[in-house]
Amino acid sequence: MKASVRPLSLKISEIFLSLQGESSRVGLPSVFVRLTGCPLRCVWCDTAYAFSGGQTMSLPDILAEVARHGVAHVCVTGGEPLAQPACLPLLSKLSDAGYAVSLETSGALDISGVDVRVSRIVDLKAPGSGEFDRNRWQNLALLTSNDELKLVLKDRADYEWARQLIVDCQLAALCPVLLSPVEGELAATTLADWILVDRLPVRFQLQLHKVLWGKMRGR
Template identity: 45%
Template sequence: MNEALLKISEIFRSIQGESSYAGWPCAFIRLAGCSHNCRYCDSLYARNTEERLTTGEVVSRALALKTEIIEITGGEPLEQPGVHQLMTELCNTGRKVLLETGGFIPVAGIDPRVHKIIDLKPPSSGESGKNCMENITLAFKAGKELQKSFEFKMVVADRNDYLWSRDLLRMHPLQKSCTVLMGVVAGELAPAQLADWILEDGLRVRMQLQLHKLLWPERTRGA
């Protein structure tokens, strides 16, 4: 099989900051490019390609960072077809492989060993109409063990976003089978306010803060 060529923004080691794996040392492979325009995107620089590397070169660079967890992120990693080969090659190394995706593209066909962290974009993002609802269907149809490999993440900026997220979860009770994460857009909603709303409504979600931003608030990349 010919190695795929990937557009790379950066490869670095940090602390995993926003998933059920938060707090663990993690190697990050940030793929370049994204065709969407989320209002609160904090990695706009990832639209630019810094390097073009083969899957083998990417795997070697990631393994050299000596972490048990490797995350593929972006940009939007699923916009590059070669990411599928990369995910499988990383899984074959025995590492835990995470994929963080904006939630616009179906995750069907991804190596089942990959742990998928899928955004559900609320109205304030400006992109809520592009959520790929097929991913919710895929999670429901997955067997009990495979459902553990799905996480859905909602990042809210205001009360309207929260109500949208709450109503979506009432219509599609993902939290009964998958981990559902909920956090705030930094600087736009107080975390304590979100916590109060979650408690008032008895939502079965895991609230999270962006740990990497708390640790390194001045870093704009590589965190």
């Protein structure tokens, strides 16, 4: 008698409907699937509650919950979603189901196994994050025009690092590049002015969900 095969499962922090607050998809109604766990500890992390806890859900249950919300866009985030191996089949199953899928990842883990239909939003860690040494630079060579790079900046030193990286590595030729200020550390207008002075080929962004709802969970 064959043993039954248990469906793959993941530890889920939360699944909720909101407007996409970042990336080129900003403003789009999206279902967010936030996975539990992260090997990084960025000093400005705003989702530390996802480091632990959550509930174990099977892939079929996750897909059913996503479908219940009835929108076309899905964002898989964390924590660091790629820290759970079953994240890869989840991304593929969501793509198979016809969703436009994006993945928010720190860039500290290998992105090569991510389904090619998924837009990988890679958050390169600036020196001020405290996790600069965790950047997996090999990921840059894997980026396509379907992906995006996000750089969150704390101060002028972070900006200078980002500007040099954008020029030296010709990042804008790889994929769209997004620059964001750390809330409470770098004024949004200051970063916007720096970008304009230097004519950087990037997109400035704020976290729309925080503008609308502050730090409310599930938004």
